[in-house]
Amino acid sequence: MKTPLMLLTLALGLSSCSLFAGNKPVDVVVLGLNDFHGNLVPTGFSGIKVPAPTAANPAATANLAAGGAEIIGGYVNSVRSANPDTVLVGGGDLIGASPVISSLLRDEPSVIALSKMGMQVSALGNHEFDQGLKELLRMQNGGCDSNDAAKACKFEANYPGASFKWLGANVVDKDSGKPVFAPYQIVTTASGARIAFVGAVTRVTPTIVTPDGVKTLNFLDEADSVNKFMPEIKAQNPDAIIMLIHEGGTATDKYNVAGCSSLMGNIVDIAKRVDPAVNAIISGHTHQGYNCLVNGRVVIQGDFYGHLLQRLDLQVDKASHKLLSIKAANVVMDASATTTIPKDPAETAIVAKAKGLTDAVKNTVVARIAVPQILRAANDAGESALGDVIADSQLAATRSAATGNAVIALMNPGGIRADLPDSTNIKPDNSVNFGDAFTVQPFGNTLTTVTLTGAQLKAVLEQQFDNPTAGSNRVLQVSAGLTYTWTAAAATGSRVSDLKLSGTDISPTGTYRVTVNSFLADGGDGFTVLKDGTDRLVQPNLSDVDAFQAYLKANTPVAPGPQNRITRK
Known part of the structure; x- marks a missing residue:
């Protein structure tokens, strides 16, 4: 039995405007990946149970195998082939707290895999700071000057760094008060649509990572920090603005319930206070799957380990720089034997290389x-x-x-x-x-x-x-x-x-x-x-x-x- 992608959508009409002749609306797909944690291979997704009979228990079920770089990359490729105006982004914790296949190689295979998928930007997550600021800057910029030389540059002789940018509007240097990472980035799609992404990480990061590694940083209020940069972003006339934040909540509604109203937690307060010009919020951190509305605005999270991709289907008017409509869904990254999602050969090669370097240790x-x-x-x-x-x-x-x-x-x-x-x-x-x-x-x-x-x-x-x-x-x-x-x-x-x-x-x-x-x-x-x-x-x-x-x-x-x-x- 094939597992459906469960692309249940939420359609919101945001604007009724007359378009200039020749300025056809542009359909843009934004795919979000949160809390990947270096899980290059599939893991069990508790949101779906599948038959797993044994001799002792013929009626047994198990968690669906989901995620992994090959399946995620394959899905991104298929969406991008259908619509070149596709942008892959992250919700933080892409690395850190990773399994052997990634962590024994200092998470370099995961960053390289996400770069190969064409990820463009990501919010910082607290786990990006697990090894301290200096090591995170190396993960961004490349090189081998690591605080764990035994693991660094073992996947590639000279680690190239991430081709995508980590964003953190609320992460500032204690002395200068200036952001250490870019607060936002405007991405131009194949058809010329301009989507602004502004990023933040949970302000409690210093309490949930080793304090010494972030002693030179202040983590400020998430909504206030994003709002500080909104005039600058709006002055550049983007066609839509998406907030990427590594903070979240919980919901009693399941991941495939569109437009849920049961969201609770820190993300709700943040969503209520952030500038109304933000069209949608891609969240993370709490390892939950939900697709909710807060004051009429989409707030979505895709579980963890790549089990779900968050998908936003936008229609924008480039002439008036307006978002016309948005649909939101969580898409199951089915990695079971019956999946209809093709694997990405480039990601298969990365996974195979990482496994070859780590399997002997892992399988002991x-x-x-x-x-x-x-x-x-x-x-x-x-x-x-x-x-x-x-x-x-x-x-x-x-x-x-x-x-x-x-x-x-x-x-x-x-x-x-x-x-x-x-x-x-x-x-x-x-x-x-x-x-x-x-x-x-x-x-x-x-x-x-x-x-x-x-x-x-x-x-x-x-x-x-x-x-x-x-x-x-x-x-x-x-x-x-x-x-x-x-x-x-x-x-x-x-x-x-x-x-x-x-x-x-x-x-x-x-x-x-x-x-x-x-x-x-x-x-x-x-x-x-x-x-x-x-x-x-x-x-x-x-x-x-x-x-x-x-x-x-x-x-x-x-x-x-x-x-x-x-x-x-």
């Missing part, structure tokens, strides 16, 4: 698990089976006197990037390889152990609830032995109760050795109390993924636990 078997998958989905209290395993692995790696004397480990849920393994990589013998483990924890964070008082430990856990809108799940995953209850309705600072270690109450004045990854240790995700930990022991040669693999190997076959460490009232 680490261990077996007791079930086909250990899932990262959290229960109502915020605890996940995979989060428990990762926290336990970090405790096991730092329990000895030589490695930290840890008695507790905490793991941020945002650092858990996939199930173990992803649904497209389940093996008949339940084995997991290096690639599976690395895809779960792709950041290469090192482990750090600090001493916290019981009062500080409670304060860290209270910080989970300081900013409920900062993410869908901020509940830290905790190692075995640590238990507590949180009450959603309680006052700020008083939500955590019954905090125990191995059944004994945590003493506010007692001291406890606590292991976290280097991102958390520096106050990442807003857990600033961790920066106050004393007797800090940094393990520069012990990464989170190394600890994870060692634990899986030592405890083969690992089984998911009962998820009873955190309870909620």
Whole structure:
């Protein structure tokens, strides 16, 4: 059975104007890709289930295989062949938090693949800053002067840089106050239509990347920053203006519901405040699929990992520089065996080369698990089976006197990037390889152990609830032995109760050795109390993924636990 592209559209009549003779309206297609994260090969898209029968369960289903550079490139080619006035753009997080095929090569294959597709501009994402500003500028401009020489320029001898431009109207140098990246760019299509793209990244970026890497930058209010440049953009008479922003929300409506009204989150406030001259907003960051309206304006996001492409069909009048109509849709990048989307041969060559350079490492078997998958989905209290395993692995790696004397480990849920393994990589013998483990924890964070008082430990856990809108799940995953209850309705600072270690109450004045990854240790995700930990022991040669693999190997076959460490009232 073939999977349809599900191109459900929303048509908005924006202007009724009389056109000058000979000035025929121009149809422009804008394709948006957000939160690609270097996923050069397809992964499972939970928005569609397909039959996956087994002998034990003939009625089983699995996530549709979707995305990957070959399919995305093939779709872009087909659209561009039908309409040369096609523009490919990005919604941020094109790189960073990437699987082995891209990350072991410093994400250079992904940038080269997107450049080969003809991407023209992209919003900056927070993950573009994972390796710091200097490395991001190298990714933009090219060269081999990397902070990880072992990975840089291994895909090509001289990395050429991105042919597209990252945009960031709200990313400014602290000293000069000037944007470090271009705030906007006007793209001229084959027929001469001029589409302005203005970009921004979530202003909370410094709290969700390693702070040292962005210490010279300020991340300003997204809407205010875009609005600052709107007079300059409008003075150049573009035919349409599209905002690319790496910030988003959530919606109860599914990705294929056109014109949804259920959108919630930070993007709604931004959309309400941004200049009305912005015709549509391509968003990202929250890894959601939605196609909504905010004050009559399209706000769309395409899931993540290239599962969906956002498609805007514009009709513009070049003579009067007006947008006449817009249709919005999310298009499924079906990569299943029955897909009707052709693969792009140029992208196939890039993927094959990257696989050839990384497969030997990726396919090394680490261990077996007791079930086909250990899932990262959290229960109502915020605890996940995979989060428990990762926290336990970090405790096991730092329990000895030589490695930290840890008695507790905490793991941020945002650092858990996939199930173990992803649904497209389940093996008949339940084995997991290096690639599976690395895809779960792709950041290469090192482990750090600090001493916290019981009062500080409670304060860290209270910080989970300081900013409920900062993410869908901020509940830290905790190692075995640590238990507590949180009450959603309680006052700020008083939500955590019954905090125990191995059944004994945590003493506010007692001291406890606590292991976290280097991102958390520096106050990442807003857990600033961790920066106050004393007797800090940094393990520069012990990464989170190394600890994870060692634990899986030592405890083969690992089984998911009962998820009873955190309870909620």
